[in-house]
Amino acid sequence: MSATTSRVLQLLGLLQSRRVWSGAELAERLGVTARSVRRDVERLRDLGYPVHASTGHGGGYQLGAGAALPPLLLDSDEAVAMAVCLRLAAGGSVAGVGEAALRALTKLDQVMPGRLRSQVAAVHDATVTLTPEAESPVDPEVLMTLARACRDSEHVGVDYVDRAGAPTSRRLEPYQLVTTGRRWYLLAYDRDRDDWRSLRLDRMSRVHAKGSTFTAREAPDAATYIRRAITTSPYRYVARVRYRVAKSVMEQHFSPTTVTIEHDGPSTCIVVTGADHPNALVLHLAMPGIAFEILEPAEVVDAARAMSALLAAAARQ
Structure with missing residues (x-):
């Protein structure tokens, strides 16, 4: 593999791992000039990858959805996780999907054109499984929205039903998803309560990304925090x-x-x-x-x- 090809693949991996990269950040990570980054971006576009560029504050390079599904760059763990996700999808539940599977699903959703999303939804709606359902099934769209928000440090808003059954609205800074195998939880900083919270995903509705980002705080260990909260x-x-x-x-x-x-x-x-x-x-x-x-x-x-x-x-x- 030539040095240029290797660098283009590395660039693709970076674009798939985060929502927006500045040209300077990509040049530093790849060890090349900004001009080389622009050339490599054009190579990716020629291969069918929809790489968008924007200027101004918060601008940069972003991998978007296109008219066709280009080849995906997955590492070994993610490729295995993808196969597991497909098996789980046949059962109509996302319970048990691990962090590697979430990374793969987020990448796939990021570049999948609308017509393929519709086909996936049609298969899901038309499939009936006789395997036991998860105790608290979670909408895959909710899971992927929160996974992207955790990755990109993006504000989210949710409607939430607390332990007492009272409906609340939450403005959150999401940090980590945690699964116990039976339920999914989110570790997030609640902006209105000015404190950390653990929230069950099956109690959420109207989950939406705000489009604005936050500066990451020093967060508690997610597994320890969630375990203490639920026990x-x-x-x-x-x-x-x-x-x-x-x-x-x-x-x-x-x-x-x-x-x-x-x-x-x-x-x-x-x-x-x-x-x-x-x-x-x-x-x-x-x-x-x-x-x-x-x-x-x-x-x-x-x-x-x-x-x-x-x-x-x-x-x-």
């Missing part, structure tokens, strides 16, 4: 419990979507989880059948004593 924050009671086994053992008994497990030494670990009633917590914590000590709160300790007496009486009878 403790929605609940009235949050228990801390020490089990007399290693963290790796407890990870085999509890789902990461229901508890947070902390290392507490070679043969002990701390489990943090929540519920709306102390009795529910006691039953949940006792299910593995492993000895444990309730550290807090007092309400759960009292519930364990009452539950113990109740079970002992049942056993005697």
Whole structure:
């Protein structure tokens, strides 16, 4: 492969990875002059790639949709993810699609002409699957809109139904999508509440990109934040419990979507989880059948004593 061909492919990969690049940024990344970038852009156009150029503040080079679908530049992980997505699409659900699949879907949607989008929609509407549906299916358009907004640091607006069932409108800075396998969540900065939030995608409607961008803030780790939000924050009671086994053992008994497990030494670990009633917590914590000590709160300790007496009486009878 010639140096020019290699550089053109590298340029294509850059254009597919972000919405807009300035000529200076591309020249720096490719190690060439701005004039060479313009020549390589023309080569891509000759190959059928719709590369748009704009001037002024916020302008630059952007890969757009065209009349025909040109060859896609996918890395190995993305090519595998694409095959997985096609299999999942046959089931009518996007549950379980990983980050690599989202990258591939975003690239495909970016260059796909309208007539092909219509054909994809027609196949989707005409297909019935007998496989079980995801617990909280998400509209693929919502997923891709948010994935693009996370990638491009673009403001989004959504209508949202909170845990109490109240409808709200949110102005968000989206940062990361997180899937538990059962549900999709978005880590975002809520501009009206001036704080970080985790939001379930299946509770969203009227999701739309605003067209304006934001400067990225220092964000919390998305996986840690979402895990804490779904295992403790929605609940009235949050228990801390020490089990007399290693963290790796407890990870085999509890789902990461229901508890947070902390290392507490070679043969002990701390489990943090929540519920709306102390009795529910006691039953949940006792299910593995492993000895444990309730550290807090007092309400759960009292519930364990009452539950113990109740079970002992049942056993005697």
